[in-house]
Amino acid sequence: MRSRFKGFLLLTPVLSLVALITILPIVNMIYNSLLKTQFGFGKGEFIGLSNYVKLFNDEVFVGAVGKSFIWTLENLLIQLTIPLLIALLLNKQTKFYRVTKSLILIPWVLPMVVISIVWRWLLEPNIGFVNHLITNMGFEPVNFMGSLNLTFHVLVLINSWHFIPFGTILMLAALSTVPQSLYDAAKVDGAGSFKQFIYITFPLIGKIIWFVGLLAFMWSFNTFDLIWLTTQGGPSNATMTLPTYIYKLAFKMYDAGRSSAAAFISTLILIGVGVLYFTLLSPKSDTEVKQP
Amino acid sequence: MKKVLFVSIVLLLATFIMAQTTIVFWHHESPAHRVAAFQKAVELFQQEYPDIKVVQQVVPWGDAWTKTLAAIDAGTTPDFQFSLPELTITAYQADAIIPLDNIINEIDEKYDFVDSQLEPYMIDGNYWGIPIWTMPMVLIYRPSILEEYLGTSEPPKNWNELLLAAQEITLKSAAEGEKIYGIGLTAGNNLCTQEQVYTVMANVGVELFDEDGNLTFDSPETLRAVEFYKDLFKFSPPGATGWAWGEIEMNFSAGKIAMMPYFGGLQKRFYDMGNYDLDGAPQPFPIDGQRGSLTYPNDIHIFKSAREKGHLDEVYKFIRFIMRPEINAIFTAQTEPGSFVPITVEAQESDAYWNDPIISQFEHLNRVIVNEINYGKLYGFETGSAVNLAIGGISGGNLLAEMIQNVVTGKYTVEKAVSETTEKMREFIEE
Numbered sequence: 259m260r261s262r263f264k265g266f267l268l269l270t271p272v273l274s275l276v277a278l279i280t281i282l283p284i285v286n287m288i289y290n291s292l293l294k295t296q297f298g299f300g301k302g303e304f305i306g307l308s309n310y311v312k313l314f315n316d317e318v319f320v321g322a323v324g325k326s327f328i329w330t331l332e333n334l335l336i337q338l339t340i341p342l343l344i345a346l347l348l349n350k351q352t353k354f355y356r357v358t359k360s361l362i363l364i365p366w367v368l369p370m371v372v373i374s375i376v377w378r379w380l381l382e383p384n385i386g387f388v389n390h391l392i393t394n395m396g397f398e399p400v401n402f403m404g405s406l407n408l409t410f411h412v413l414v415l416i417n418s419w420h421f422i423p424f425g426t427i428l429m430l431a432a433l434s435t436v437p438q439s440l441y442d443a444a445k446v447d448g449a450g451s452f453k454q455f456i457y458i459t460f461p462l463i464g465k466i467i468w469f470v471g472l473l474a475f476m477w478s479f480n481t482f483d484l485i486w487l488t489t490q491g492g493p494s495n496a497t498m499t500l501p502t503y504i505y506k507l508a509f510k511m512y513d514a515g516r517s518s519a520a521a522f523i524s525t526l527i528l529i530g531v532g533v534l535y536f537t538l539l540s541p542k543s544d545t546e547v548k549q550p
Numbered sequence: 551m552k553k554v555l556f557v558s559i560v561l562l563l564a565t566f567i568m569a570q571t572t573i574v575f576w577h578h579e580s581p582a583h584r585v586a587a588f589q590k591a592v593e594l595f596q597q598e599y600p601d602i603k604v605v606q607q608v609v610p611w612g613d614a615w616t617k618t619l620a621a622i623d624a625g626t627t628p629d630f631q632f633s634l635p636e637l638t639i640t641a642y643q644a645d646a647i648i649p650l651d652n653i654i655n656e657i658d659e660k661y662d663f664v665d666s667q668l669e670p671y672m673i674d675g676n677y678w679g680i681p682i683w684t685m686p687m688v689l690i691y692r693p694s695i696l697e698e699y700l701g702t703s704e705p706p707k708n709w710n711e712l713l714l715a716a717q718e719i720t721l722k723s724a725a726e727g728e729k730i731y732g733i734g735l736t737a738g739n740n741l742c743t744q745e746q747v748y749t750v751m752a753n754v755g756v757e758l759f760d761e762d763g764n765l766t767f768d769s770p771e772t773l774r775a776v777e778f779y780k781d782l783f784k785f786s787p788p789g790a791t792g793w794a795w796g797e798i799e800m801n802f803s804a805g806k807i808a809m810m811p812y813f814g815g816l817q818k819r820f821y822d823m824g825n826y827d828l829d830g831a832p833q834p835f836p837i838d839g840q841r842g843s844l845t846y847p848n849d850i851h852i853f854k855s856a857r858e859k860g861h862l863d864e865v866y867k868f869i870r871f872i873m874r875p876e877i878n879a880i881f882t883a884q885t886e887p888g889s890f891v892p893i894t895v896e897a898q899e900s901d902a903y904w905n906d907p908i909i910s911q912f913e914h915l916n917r918v919i920v921n922e923i924n925y926g927k928l929y930g931f932e933t934g935s936a937v938n939l940a941i942g943g944i945s946g947g948n949l950l951a952e953m954i955q956n957v958v959t960g961k962y963t964v965e966k967a968v969s970e971t972t973e974k975m976r977e978f979i980e981e
Contacts, residue, residue, distance in 0.1 A: 296644075297640075297643075299622075299623040300645065382800075383788045383789030398788075399789070401789045403792030404738070404791025404792030406961065491739060492791075492792070493737070493738075510943075511947040512942060
C-alpha cells in the first residue's frame with residue numbers, strides 16, 4: 259500500500275504536466291464554447307448552448323462535418339491500399355530496392371507548404387505542367403483547383419501522395435518480420451501468391467495495417483494546412499472540412515465561441531471514432547496464422 | 551593603468567547600452583527585398599538616433615491575425631505594428647491599441663495626408679492607425695497584346711469597351727491557337743478576389759453600409775456589379791475559380807492575360823526581366839457609373855504595451871522619421887514599387903519617389919496609380935470612417951469572394967448569391 263502511494267507520488271509531477279498541457283486547453287475550449295466571445299479572451303457573455311444550436315443550423319458546418327467523413331474515408335482507402343501494394347512490390351528485394359526505398363520517401367519529407375505550392379502550380383490550368391501535358395494530348399485543360407466536383411478529390415490524392423511513403427515504410431518493416439520459412443512451407447503445400455498473402459502475410463502484418471489505419475485516420479481527419487494553402491475551403495465551400503471551418507470561424511470571422519463549439523464537436527467525433535476503432539477493429543493477435 | 555582603462559571602457563559601453571532604448575515592431579512583408587528595405591530605413595533612423603535601437607520582426611500576413619491576438623492575450627505585443635484597416639479594427643476591438651490623433655494631426659499639418667486614406671482608421675471619434683502607404687487598384691495591361699488583337703494600345707474606358715475588348719482578345723487569340731485571355735479576374739476564396747470584385751463594385755457606387763452603419767449591400771448596384779463581373783469572367787482563364795495572387799501574376803507576366811484590375815506591384819518583376827510591356831489606366835466604369843477603385847491604406851498602430859514600457863516617444867520619433875518624404879520613398883518605391891504608394895501629398899510629389907529607377911521607368915503607370923488614390927475607396931468604409939466594426943469579420947470571412955465563387959461556378963444565380971451574402975453580413979452585424 260505504501261509503495262503504491264509512493265508510486266502515485268512520483269507520478270504526480272508528470273500527471274500534472276499532462277493535465278496542464280492536454281486537459282486545461284480542452285476545459286478552456288469547452289468554457290469558451292459556452293460564451294459569446296470574439297477572440298477567446300477578454301470579456302465574454304455566457305450564452306449556454308447557443309453556439310451549438312447555431313452550428314447545427316449552419317449549413318456550412320453541417321456540410322463540413324459530412325465532408326470531413328468523406329475526406330477521411332477516401333484518404334483511408336488510398337492510404338491503406340497503395341502503401342500495402344507498394345510495400346509488397348518493394349519486398350521482392352530487386353536490385354532497385356534500396357534506391358526505390360529512398361526515392362519513395364521524398365514526398366514524406368517535404369513540408370506541406372511546399373507540397374501545396376508545388377501542386378498548385380503543377381495543376382494550374384493555363385501554365386501548369388499537368389495541363390500542359392493534357393492540352394498537348396489534344397484535350398481541354400482541367401480546372402483541378404477550382405471545380406465544385408473535382409477539387410475535393412484532387413486534394414485527397416495530394417494528401418495521400420504525401421502520406422503513402424510513410425505507410426509504405428511501416429508496412430515494409432512489418433513485411434520484413436514475416437519469416438521466409440512460412441512462405442516456403444506454404445509453397446510446398448501448394449499455396450499460390452494470393453493464398454500466401456491471405457493466410458500468411460495479411461494476418462502477420464495486420465497489427466501494422468491497423469496502426470497505419472489509425473494514423474491515417476487521425477491525420478486525415480485533422481488535415482488543415484493543405485486545404486487552407488490551396489483552396490481555403492473553396493470553391494463555394496466544396497473543400498470546407500471541419501478543421502478548416504474551425505480555423506475560419508476563429509481567425510477569419512472572429513467568433514472564438516462558435517469556433518470552440520465546433521472544435522469540441524470535432525474532439526468528440528475523434529474520440530468516438532477512436533473508441534470504435536479500438537474496440538471493433540483492434541487486432542487480437544499478430545502471431546496467429548490461419549490454416550488454409 | 552591598463553586595468554583602469556579597461557574598466558572605463560566597460561563602464562562606458564555599459565552606460566551606452568543601458569541608455570539605449572529598444573523598440574520592436576512587427577510587419578508582414580516577408581519577401582527578402584521588402585525586409586531589406588525596412589532594414590535600410592531602420593539603419594538610417596539609428597544613425598540619426600543612436601540612443602534608440604529598432605528591431606523589425608517579420609510575421610507573414612497569413613499569421614498576422616493569429617499572432618497578434620495571441621500576443622495580445624499573452625501580453626507580449628511589440629511596441630507597434632504595420633497593419634491594414636481590418637487588423638487595426640481587430641486590435642481595437644481587443645482593446646490593445648492607443649488613439650493616434652496627435653501624431654496624425656502633426657504629420658497631416660506637415661505633409662498633408664490624402665483625407666480619404668485616413669478615414670478608415672477613424673473609430674468612435676479617434677484615429678487608431680496612422681497610414682504609411684496605400685495600395686490603389688487600376689486597370690493594368692500589356693500594350694503589345696492590345697495592339698496585336700485590338701489594333702490599338704489605347705485601353706478601354708468604360709464597361710462596354712472593357713467587355714468587348716476582353717471578348718475580342720480572347721476569341722481572336724483562340725482562333726490563332728494562342729490562348730491569351732482578355733481579362734484576368736480571380737474567383738478564389740481569398741482577399742485577391744474580394745479586392746478585384748470591389749474594384750468593379752466601386753464603379754457603380756456599391757456601399758456595404760450607410761453613414762449610420764446600416765447594411766445596404768443588397769442593392770441594384772450590387773446586382774449590376776456582380777452580373778458584370780460574371781460576364782467579364784467568361785474571358786478570364788480557366789481555373790481562375792481557384793486563383794489567388796500568385797496565379798494571376800504569373801499568368802499576366804507570362805503574357806497569357808491582356809488586362810486586369812490589379813495593384814501596380816508587377817513593375818519590379820517586369821523591370822528585373824527587362825520587359826517594359828506594362829502600362830495602366832483608370833479602372834473603366836459604366837457610362838452612367840462613377841470613376842472609382844479600391845485603395846487599401848496600410849497603417850501603423852501602437853500597442854498599449856509601448857505606453858506601459860515608456861517607449862511612446864521613441865515610437866513617435868520613428869513614425870515622424872519614416873513619414874519624411876525621402877524616407878517614406880524607401881517604404882513605397884523601394885519596398886514594392888507601384889504597389890505601395892505614398893499617402894501624403896508631399897511624399898507623392900517628392901523627387902525621392904519619382905527618381906527611383908523602377909518608378910521612373912513606368913512613370914505613366916505610376917502617375918495613373920497615384921492619381922487613382924483620389925477616387926479610391928475601401929469596402930465597408932465607403933461613407934468615410936469605420937461605421938460598422940463587423941467589417942473585420944465580413945472581410946476576414948471572405949464573404950465577397952464566396953459570393954463570386956457561387957456565381958461563377960453556377961451554384962447560385964446573381965440574385966441568390968447577393969441575398970445570401972447579405973444575410974451572412976447581417977448575421978455578423980447581429981453577433
